[in-house]
Amino acid sequence: DTAVSQTPKYLVTQMGNDKSIKCEQNLGHDTMYWYKQDSKKFLKIMFSYNNKELIINETVPNRFSPKSPDKAHLNLHINSLELGDSAVYFCASSTTGAGVGTGELFFGEGSRLTVL
Amino acid sequence: KNEVEQSPQNLTAQEGEFITINCSYSVGISALHWLQQHPGGGIVSLFMLSSGKKKHGRLIATINIQEKHSSLHITASHPRDSAVYICAAKPRGGNKLVFGAGTILRVKS
Numbered sequence: 001d002t003a004v005s006q007t008p009k010y011l012v013t014q015m016g017n018d019k020s021i022k023c024e025q026n027l028g029h030d031t032m033y034w035y036k037q038d039s040k041k042f043l044k045i046m047f048s049y050n051n052k053e054l055i056i057n058e059t060v061p062n063r064f065s066p067k068s069p070d071k072a073h074l075n076l077h078i079n080s081l082e083l084g085d086s087a088v089y090f091c092a093s094s095t096t097g098a099g100v101g102t103g104e105l106f107f108g109e110g111s112r113l114t115v116l
Numbered sequence: 117k118n119e120v121e122q123s124p125q126n127l128t129a130q131e132g133e134f135i136t137i138n139c140s141y142s143v144g145i146s147a148l149h150w151l152q153q154h155p156g157g158g159i160v161s162l163f164m165l166s167s168g169k170k171k172h173g174r175l176i177a178t179i180n181i182q183e184k185h186s187s188l189h190i191t192a193s194h195p196r197d198s199a200v201y202i203c204a205a206k207p208r209g210g211n212k213l214v215f216g217a218g219t220i221l222r223v224k225s
Binding site: 040041042044045055058092104107108 | 158159161202204213218
């Protein structure tokens with residue numbers, strides 16, 4: 001019974017394509033996140049939503065667009081994929097910690113995106 | 117210079133050894149997280165703490181707010197502890213984590 005699930009786990013695609021990664025959590029958390037992990041394993045926040053409202057929007061290309069249809073889902077859509085977008089993308093959720101986010105984080109298994 | 121620094125970057129230990137991973141940060145924080153990532157695997161939250169010490173099984177995390185320093189200890193280390201350990205600090209008043217670069221731990225049998 002996976003707490004945070006993201007699909008697909010692996011995604012191989014050509015430059016210029018548009019792709020989406022979906023994320024769902026069944027923990028009842030009100031805050032969800034997208035993180036990018038580069039080849040050096042460094043984690044960087046991309047977006048965060050609290051109760052469907054965007055609260056963190058880091059400096060990422062506007063080819064990346066998050067969508068949160070409800071507080072249990074946060075999807076990531078990427079337009080016009082580039083080679084540099086190849087990375088592992090992690091979805092996570094938390095309760096609202098001190099300030100808005102982040103309480104203890106629960107991560108999905110990651111989606112490895114390879115752009116050829 | 118990253119606001120969150122971890123040391124060592126790489127650590128190799130023999131099974132059974134006591135292990136310490138350090139994390140220093142330069143800003144005032146409201147919480148500090150320790151995360152574990154196994155090779156090719158997902159990320160698991162080990163601890164979230166804002167003061168004192170927490171223990172879970174063979175893992176202990178401590179934090180000294182005045183010295184802006186946290187440590188993760190593993191007692192009686194085992195090869196299955198081999199993973200990347202990441203600390204992340206939540207700056208006071210902020211709503212996002214600042215991550216360290218991670219410590220790659222390898223425990224040999």
